[in-house]
Every structure is written in structure tokens, then in C-alpha cells.
Amino acid sequence: MSHFSSVLQLTDLDDFITPSQECIKPVKVEKSTTVKGAKIRIGAGKTVEEIGQDGQKRELQKAQITLSDCLACSGCITSAEHILITEQSQDELYSILREKGDRIVILTICPQSRLSLAKKYKLGNEECAKKLTTYFHSLGVDYVFDSSVGSAFSLDESKKEFVDRFRRREEGGGVTPVLSSACPGWICYAEKTHGSYILPYISKVKSPQQIMGNLIKDYFASKLNVSRSRIYHATVMPCFDKKLEASREDFRVTLEDSEDRDVNCVITSMEVAQMIEKDIGADLAVVDSASCLDEPFNLVNENQELVTHKGSSSGGFLEHVFLHAAKELFGIEHPETLPYKVMRNFDFQEVTLENTSNTAGPPLLRFCLAYGFRNIQNLVQKIKRKKCPYDYIEIMACPGGCVNGGAQIRGDSADGTKALAKQLEDDYRALPKRQHVDLISGHPLLAEIRSWIDGKEAKMLHTNYHEIKRDSNALNIKW
Numbered sequence: 001m002s003h004f005s006s007v008l009q010l011t012d013l014d015d016f017i018t019p020s021q022e023c024i025k026p027v028k029v030e031k032s033t034t035v036k037g038a039k040i041r042i043g044a045g046k047t048v049e050e051i052g053q054d055g056q057k058r059e060l061q062k063a064q065i066t067l068s069d070c071l072a073c074s075g076c077i078t079s080a081e082h083i084l085i086t087e088q089s090q091d092e093l094y095s096i097l098r099e100k101g102d103r104i105v106i107l108t109i110c111p112q113s114r115l116s117l118a119k120k121y122k123l124g125n126e127e128c129a130k131k132l133t134t135y136f137h138s139l140g141v142d143y144v145f146d147s148s149v150g151s152a153f154s155l156d157e158s159k160k161e162f163v164d165r166f167r168r169r170e171e172g173g174g175v176t177p178v179l180s181s182a183c184p185g186w187i188c189y190a191e192k193t194h195g196s197y198i199l200p201y202i203s204k205v206k207s208p209q210q211i212m213g214n215l216i217k218d219y220f221a222s223k224l225n226v227s228r229s230r231i232y233h234a235t236v237m238p239c240f241d242k243k244l245e246a247s248r249e250d251f252r253v254t255l256e257d258s259e260d261r262d263v264n265c266v267i268t269s270m271e272v273a274q275m276i277e278k279d280i281g282a283d284l285a286v287v288d289s290a291s292c293l294d295e296p297f298n299l300v301n302e303n304q305e306l307v308t309h310k311g312s313s314s315g316g317f318l319e320h321v322f323l324h325a326a327k328e329l330f331g332i333e334h335p336e337t338l339p340y341k342v343m344r345n346f347d348f349q350e351v352t353l354e355n356t357s358n359t360a361g362p363p364l365l366r367f368c369l370a371y372g373f374r375n376i377q378n379l380v381q382k383i384k385r386k387k388c389p390y391d392y393i394e395i396m397a398c399p400g401g402c403v404n405g406g407a408q409i410r411g412d413s414a415d416g417t418k419a420l421a422k423q424l425e426d427d428y429r430a431l432p433k434r435q436h437v438d439l440i441s442g443h444p445l446l447a448e449i450r451s452w453i454d455g456k457e458a459k460m461l462h463t464n465y466h467e468i469k470r471d472s473n474a475l476n477i478k479w
Contacts, residue, residue: 088243090271096232096264097140104224105232107136108212108297110147111308112238113269115427116408119420120273121284125431126305130289135276137290145297147235148308150212151316152299152446153453154182155309156439157205157461158317159324162392166329175200177383177390180317182207184245185397186376187465195467198380204462208315209235209242210251212297213262214460217253219452220297229255234265238405241397242266250463268407296445305432309439310336312369313428314401318351318394320439322367325392326353330364347371347399350390367392372399403428 050058097105109132111125118128133144161178168174181187181203190198206214212235217228224231235242245251246263253260267275276284293300301307311319319338326332332353340349353365368390370379376395382388398404404421411417440446453460 088247088266090267090275092265093234093267094139100140102230103232104143104226104230105141105234106143106145106216106220107141107234107236108145108147108150108209108216109236110208110238110402111306111428111431112313112402112405112408112424113236113272114146115403115424115431116238116269117272117284119424119427120409123285125427127289128284129293129306130291131284131287132272133290133293135280135284135287139279143294143297145212145216145294146299146306147208147212148299148306149297149446149449150208150210150215151309152434152439152443153211153215153449153461154205154208155315155317155320157457158203159321159328161203161205162321163325163328166325166391176392177201177388178203178321178392180315180392180394181205181463181465182315182317183239183241183396183398185239185241186395188241188244189376189397191465192468194380195469197384199465199467201383202465204464206461206463207245209237209245209266210262210463211461213246213251215297215449217260217262218460219449228253229258229260232264233262234267235263236269236272237266238269238402238408239398240268240407242268269405269409270407273409299434299443299445301432303432307432307434308428310433310435312394312401313403313425314369314371314394314396318367318369318392321392322351322353322365325365332364343368345375347401348375365392366390367394369394369396369401371396371401373397400425 052058096103109129114128114132115125117123117132118125121128121131123131129146136144158180165174165176165178169176179186179190179198179202184207187202190202213233216233217231221228221231235246243266246261246266251262253262280286292304293306299307309316309320311317322338323334323336326334330353334353338351340351342349348368348370350366350368352363352367355361355364366389368379370376370393376397379388379390379393379395396402398406400418400421403424404417408424409420411420435442440450
């Protein structure tokens with residue numbers, strides 16, 4: 001069974017999830033001289049050998065399909081477990097650390113993954129962060145950072161983008177609802193299944209992972225006075241789909257003699273647990289805690305505790321955009337705690353800004369969060385029928401959002417996993433939070449980075465999406 005999100009396992013927008021087709025990506029095969037009458041045999045170690053009539057053996061080259069091939073394919077990517085993935089694994093990270101040379105290796109850990117590991121090893125969030133720092137330093141990682149700096153800029157840019165689109169809509173030009181873009185499972189599904197129709201609705205703001213990649217490879221490289229090619233940047237994420245996001249062509253930079261990605265490698269919460277088991281032979285609790293967290297990309301409060309952003313455990317996009325829009329568009333200071341209304345299920349919730357001067361009229365703003373394929377499907381159909389009542393939608397492919405990502409530590413059973421996700425949601429809400437206001441200007445480091453970004457927003461903070469047309473291939477037909 002695939003580890004990728006269920007949304008990525010769909011080939012068509014059906015009322016049920018059908019079995020996925022096999023990978024149909026054509027593989028480039030270099031022409032070579034073949035021997036007449038030769039036989040093919042599976043050799044030791046699953047190598048493929050060609051045996052000529054004279055008995056001479058020749059090992060045949062193994063076809064490789066990369067994650068980039070998956071993203072360019074119009075078929076389903078659930079066969080990703082059955083193909084050779086060479087650049088997005090813990091083995092690749094181990095390899096880089098063994099042959100490090102003069103590279104600077106940086107690891108960014110998101111709060112959801114850290115909480116999942118903390119729960120597994122019965123640690124507090126701060127203790128887990130410091131022990132992970134010690135552990136990864138012992139492997140040769142130079143800096144261990146939290147992803148909240150990338151999240152701050154993704155949230156801040158999302159607020160501005162929504163207000164701009166809403167105003168242009170009122171003037172007859174903007175497209176709403178704005179659909180959040182931080183979930184790569186949702187983005188890949190939209191590109192493959194709905195293409196040019198739905199893409200204009202999707203936010204152009206990069207995800208926190210990719211903004212963090214830009215900041216590490218450009219801003220931090222300049223601070224270290226090194227070229228971006230010397231930095232190897234890996235992330236720890238709760239979702240296998242983040243590997244696909246990091247592999248997108250949009251997030252590659254062409255250098256003089258090579259290409260470089262903003263995020264070179266993504267490993268997951270599960271993979272980190274496997275690494276700890278392999279390297280320590282016990283749990284993380286036996287590792288010493290670092291005396292302090294690495295600087296500068298770790299946002300802490302006056303008590304030196306890591307802080308994250310208010311709102312949902314999937315990034316808080318709805319909440320930040322809603323509060324900013326209420327104030328910016330209508331001059332309304334809304335209470336910090338939003339009145340979420342559960343709709344058809346807990347993964348579909350609504351927030352409205354009521355028009356107090358006309359209570360019988362429609363709300364001034366109507367936002368919702370939609371997690372999981374069923375809710376996404378219903379909303380996409382409403383958008384296509386021009387019957388979607390929402391101005392902004394926070395979308396996540398996984399039911400329960402990012403704390404329940406497919407690569408998080410699982411429970412002993414389905415019920416255990418569900419209960420664990422609920423505990424992680426509670427743990428996330430208990431973390432120290434930053435205020436919505438002055439998200440960037442209220443922090444010296446973020447304000448400095450903001451000044452550095454000025455004039456480079458298109459490169460640093462924005463991206464584009466691409467319709468992927470279905471191949472007219474006989475193997476693509478559903479019988």
C-alpha cells in the first residue's frame with residue numbers, strides 16, 4: 001500500500017476510490033548492440049543478465065524512474081513504492097553525511113514531525129527539539145532549524161494575496177475562492193485531475209518548506225558567505241508527498257555546471273524514528289539534550305521555548321488570513337478565538353464574519369477548512385458549478401490535517417492512530433504561540449529577512465502550477 005496521501009492515489013474524480021493503474025511513464029532506453037539469439041535471465045541480487053549464444057554474460061542497465069518523472073506523468077503515482085527513488089530517502093542523507101567534504105548540511109524540522117517524535121519517545125516538545133539537535137549533530141549535520149520562519153513568511157504573503165484578490169474580485173477581476181497551496185498532495189491532484197480550470201483559484205504562495213529552502217540557500221548562504229551549491233538542505237516532514245514537492249522543476253535552480261534544489265532531500269517522521277533505532281538502538285530519551293538550539297532560524301519566546309503560529313495544526317492559514325482580511329477589508333478587529341462551525345464532519349468546518357449592519361444579508365467573509373478527499377471533491381464540484389459560497393478554503397489531503405500525515409508515527413491500530421492524531425492536535429494547540437499581529441515586523445530576524453526579500457518576492461515567495469494532460473496511451477484506458 002502506498003505511503004502517499006489518498007488524494008494522490010486517484011486517477012479520476014469518481015464517487016469511489018478505484019485501484020490505481022500501474023506506472024505508465026515511458027522510460028528512455030539507450031540503444032545498444034544486442035546479440036542475436038540472446039537470452040535474458042534474472043541473476044543474483046535481482047540483476048538482469050543477457051546471455052549470448054557463446055555463453056558470454058552482460059548485465060543490463062536497470063531502468064530508473066525518478067520523482068520528477070512521477071510529477072510529469074499523467075497517470076497515478078501510487079506505484080512510487082515500486083519504482084527506484086534515488087534522491088529522497090534517509091539512505092541519501094546518510095550518503096551525503098559520509099561524503100560531506102566541505103558541504104554545509106542543514107536540517108529543518110517542522111513542528112508536526114517533532115510532536116510526533118516527542119509523543120513516541122514520551123518527551124516534551126522542548127526536550128525533543130534539543131535531543132534531536134544533539135542526535136543530528138552527532139551524524140554530522142551542521143545546523144538544525146525549526147520551519148516556523150518559513151511558515152511566518154508563507155502566512156504573511158497569503159494574507160496579502162487574499163486581500164488583493166478579494167479587492168480585485170469586487171472590481172470584477174479577482175478570482176475567488178482562494179484555495180490554499182501548502183499541501184503538495186492536493187496540488188498534485190489538482191494539476192493532474194482538474195488542470196487549467198481549478199489552477200487559477202489556487203494560492204501562488206509557496207509552502208513553508210519551500211520558502212525555508214529559499215531562505216537557507218539564498219539568505220543564509222549570503223550570511224555564511226558561501227555559494228548555495230555548498231549547502232545541502234534536508235527537511236523532516238509529516239507527509240511523504242513533501243518529497244514530491246521538493247522534486248518539482250519549479251524549485252530547481254540552474255547553476256553554471258549543475259542544477260540545485262531548494263530542498264535537496266525530505267525525510268519523514270517515520271524515517272527519523274527508523275534512523276534513531278538504527279544508530280542508537282534505543283529511543284531518543286537516552287540522547288543528551290543540546291544546551292541550546294541552533295541560531296538563527298529557531299523562533300523562541302522570552303523563556304527560550306520554540307514558538308509556532310496560531311490556528312490549525314496544518315499551518316493556521318485560515319485563521320491568519322481571516323483575521324487580517326476582517327481588519328484590512330472591513331476595519332473589524334475580530335476576537336482571537338474564531339467560532340468554528342462543524343459542517344458535515346469534523347474535517348469540514350466553517351468560519352464567517354457576519355454583517356452586523358445587515359444581519360439578514362450574507363456574511364462579509366465566509367471561510368472553511370476542508371481536509372480529506374471527500375470534502376475536497378465536494379468543494380471542487382461546487383466551484384465548477386459556480387455554487388461555492390466560500391471566499392477562502394484551507395485544503396489538506398490528509399483527514400485530520402498535517403498532524404495525521406501519512407508519514408507520522410502510527411498507533412498500534414486504526415483506532416490507536418486516530419486517538420494519537422487527536423493527542424497531537426491537542427499538543428499542537430498547547431505549544432507557545434506567536435500573535436497574529438506584527439507577524440514579521442514584530443521580530444528582528446524576520447524584519448531583517450523581509451527587507452532582504454523586498455523586490456524578490458516573485459522568486460522567494462511565489463510559484464506557479466501546471467496542468468498535466470492525460471497521455472493518450474492505450475495502457476491509460478480504464479476497462
